Amino acid sequence: MLNNISEGLARRLRQRSRRADGTVQKRNRISRILVDSLDLMLGRGTMQADERSFEFGEYFSNGGPIHASVKLRSSAISAVPLLVEERKAGVWEQAEPSHDLVRLLSRPNPHWTLAELLRATETYLLLWGAAYWGIERSPDNGAMELWPLRPDRVRVMPDRQRYLKGFLNENAQSTDGDIAYLPDEMVWFKHFNPKDEFTGASSITPIKDVADMAREAHSFNRNFFVNSATPGDLAITIDQTPDEDTANDLLNRWEDRFKSVRNAHRPVLLGKGMDIKKTGLSHRDMEFISTLKWSVEEVARVFGVPKAFLADLTEATFANINAEERFFWRNTIIPELKLFADELNRSLVPLFGSPETLRVAFDISTIDALRESETQRVERVVSLVGAGILTVDEARAGEGLKPL
Numbered sequence: 001m002l003n004n005i006s007e008g009l010a011r012r013l014r015q016r017s018r019r020a021d022g023t024v025q026k027r028n029r030i031s032r033i034l035v036d037s038l039d040l041m042l043g044r045g046t047m048q049a050d051e052r053s054f055e056f057g058e059y060f061s062n063g064g065p066i067h068a069s070v071k072l073r074s075s076a077i078s079a080v081p082l083l084v085e086e087r088k089a090g091v092w093e094q095a096e097p098s099h100d101l102v103r104l105l106s107r108p109n110p111h112w113t114l115a116e117l118l119r120a121t122e123t124y125l126l127l128w129g130a131a132y133w134g135i136e137r138s139p140d141n142g143a144m145e146l147w148p149l150r151p152d153r154v155r156v157m158p159d160r161q162r163y164l165k166g167f168l169n170e171n172a173q174s175t176d177g178d179i180a181y182l183p184d185e186m187v188w189f190k191h192f193n194p195k196d197e198f199t200g201a202s203s204i205t206p207i208k209d210v211a212d213m214a215r216e217a218h219s220f221n222r223n224f225f226v227n228s229a230t231p232g233d234l235a236i237t238i239d240q241t242p243d244e245d246t247a248n249d250l251l252n253r254w255e256d257r258f259k260s261v262r263n264a265h266r267p268v269l270l271g272k273g274m275d276i277k278k279t280g281l282s283h284r285d286m287e288f289i290s291t292l293k294w295s296v297e298e299v300a301r302v303f304g305v306p307k308a309f310l311a312d313l314t315e316a317t318f319a320n321i322n323a324e325e326r327f328f329w330r331n332t333i334i335p336e337l338k339l340f341a342d343e344l345n346r347s348l349v350p351l352f353g354s355p356e357t358l359r360v361a362f363d364i365s366t367i368d369a370l371r372e373s374e375t376q377r378v379e380r381v382v383s384l385v386g387a388g389i390l391t392v393d394e395a396r397a398g399e400g401l402k403p404l
Contacts, residue, residue: 069303074122078115101352108146129200133187304332
């Protein structure tokens with residue numbers, strides 16, 4: 001059975017290599033029977049980190065600092081223009097709008113824009129440590145399409161000889177159920193995981209406990225005020241030991257009188273021989289505000305986002321805000337853009353031409369926060385030319401311009 005599966009995959013690859021016109025409908029679909037056979041013989045492949053926990057997506061919905069950090073980074077990524085460039089006469093020039101790759105990236109599929117696709121990709125990367133674009137063929141005209149896949153549903157299938165067998169998209173929104181992709185039919189982004197090269201490193205993992213603690217602190221605070229700001233950690237003592245019915249009656253009457261906001265600040269009347277003592281810690285004792293601030297700092301540190309960008313303006317000035325914005329772009333966003341571009345040049349560009357003459361690149365010259373440093377860089381180049389260290393043609397080549 002295993003030999004038959006391997007031969008079938010090899011035959012599909014040979015057939016595809018002979019079809020250069022790219023008109024095969026759903027060319028990346030292995031039959032359901034073959035998927036089941038792969039599962040039976042070879043297992044289901046490697047999992048995402050932390051069992052590809054669905055809960056990681058919940059942190060985006062329920063954690064304020066995490067939500068803000070992910071949204072900030074994904075918005076920044078999607079705001080930088082993605083260019084397709086062709087190498088002509090030794091110089092990289094922007095490709096024409098009619099180029100197939102330009103057209104694909106400008107409209108990845110009939111329902112998604114490139115900005116939406118990039119936002120989703122960065123969001124998936126931060127939450128699960130990996131992101132996937134399934135490469136599809138449109139059923140009507142054979143045009144190529146790019147579709148984002150939920151990382152917690154995608155399994156990587158390693159291979160001992162070829163390193164990578166393919167991918168399985170489980171429980172896909174399709175009547176086909178699980179959908180299989182061959183290696184060259186997937187754009188696979190990932191943050192390096194030192195524990196497993198086939199899974200990504202989620203940014204949620206190192207701050208999971210911190211986020212849980214902050215969420216529980218918010219819940220505690222909400223319940224505190226819902227109960228009319230009357231603490232529940234009280235000990236009520238009386239001179240005599242009450243029977244069970246008396247104790248239950250006292251507790252029920254206490255809740256009826258003080259529970260909920262509408263009963264706030266109602267006076268308490270104690271009977272003879274009764275006393276109240278607080279057994280828990282106050283908000284001051286628990287350093288409630290400090291705990292929440294610390295959780296924001298941890299999230300900002302892990303996501304590479306300045307605290308001021310998460311509305312922590314306690315130490316903000318105009319000068320350090322500008323410096324932090326440059327730091328954010330240089331040390332967080334630009335390296336991420338490099339990761340995106342490298343993967344697209346590795347996985348997607350070869351489907352449209354040779355990487356020697358075709359590439360994609362993000363135009364970081366449009367980033368306002370870096371324009372000051374860009375000015376300084378130009379001044380440095382001008383100084384080098386003026387000092388005779390660089391020729392004019394060498395300086396122009398460094399800018400991607402043709403020689404004079």
